[in-house]
Amino acid sequence: MQQSFNSSLLENAVTELSKLPGIGRKTALRLALHLLRREPEEAEALGASIIDMRRNISYCTRCHNISEQSVCPICSDPRRDAHTVCVVENVKDVITIESTHSHHGLYHVLGGLISPIDGVSPSDLEIDSLVERVEKEDIREVILALSPTIEGDTTNYYIFRKLASTPVKVTMLARGLSIGNELEYADELTLGRSIQNRVLFSDTFNSK
């Protein structure tokens, strides 16, 4: 039911907040009333941070990660291994992989996955620019770090084919048991793959 708020200002804030994903009108109203109860500075800071972020964040011209400069801090960091590029679906995946501290190379953000159902074709993604980077930069390994879904696998295969004519080594993330999960709860596909891709036990001493 559409509720009347007796205030176009409140109405407007609720409408804008409820455009956010996962936030309905009830939650939006709760958030708006929360902001009304707090100090004015808090609402000012929130509003300004949203506007400021959207106005001033752009994308790295090299890897298409978000950036405040034309080349992002990762791409311009001389300590990072410029020979290894990790291909991810989106900006969030860069943040997730960075938090593992396991990748010391650069990134390439595709901006999505190939999905004919959702109307996303290779030309909508940063795949040509990846091929161009591989041809121009001294890249020795491309790590495909896409989700293990149909769309991810399709995109993996498409990129693999596109790079087949170059000498670059194409790898992908290991698929296997989740650490900490019990064996009996692993799905059969994952378990089967983890048997095929079993590793030498002695090799596991070096990692971690």
Place this chain on the structure above:
Amino acid sequence: MQQSFNSSLLENAVTELSKLPGIGRKTALRLALHLLRREPEEAEALGASIIDMRRNISYCTRCHNISEQSVCPICSDPRRDAHTVCVVENVKDVITIESTHSHHGLYHVLGGLISPIDGVSPSDLEIDSLVERVEKEDIREVILALSPTIEGDTTNYYIFRKLASTPVKVTMLARGLSIGNELEYADELTLGRSIQNRVLFSDTFNSK
């Protein structure tokens, strides 16, 4: 784990968003990245609506509901019954009760409930101003529409005693079975109360 965002603008927006109730850093990041993907106008509108609301909404001097003027649209509506005042805990309850279209009188927003545990005493609430309204305005009925909780009941009783010396009629919301709920799922207190407060079946024809 604290994640690095490679952008102080994104970091700032995520920090501000995660101050909202029920929104953690993960959700805040999802919201921020959503805004980055959408048209700039959408983020501008959201940010501006929050700032605008907080700057310009104040409270009705008569009923303490939110208002853009010194007296709110409900208080200043001549079609509403000024002899009946519905006492509610907060602004949200005004919106909820308005959406039932069952109350045609005015409101009085307490701004909370008496709760010694949370350190909320009667003087923190708009109770004295309610008594003053009852003494000065031509109010014939005060409807106590507070939550059926210990705090609500305490506040109900406190207000009832405060108004005992005035000739005003003090009523409270009926407590009974929720419409649409099966009898076997009603709690015993509610069911017991609904038996004590049973109504003449013929009377139900007039309502609704």
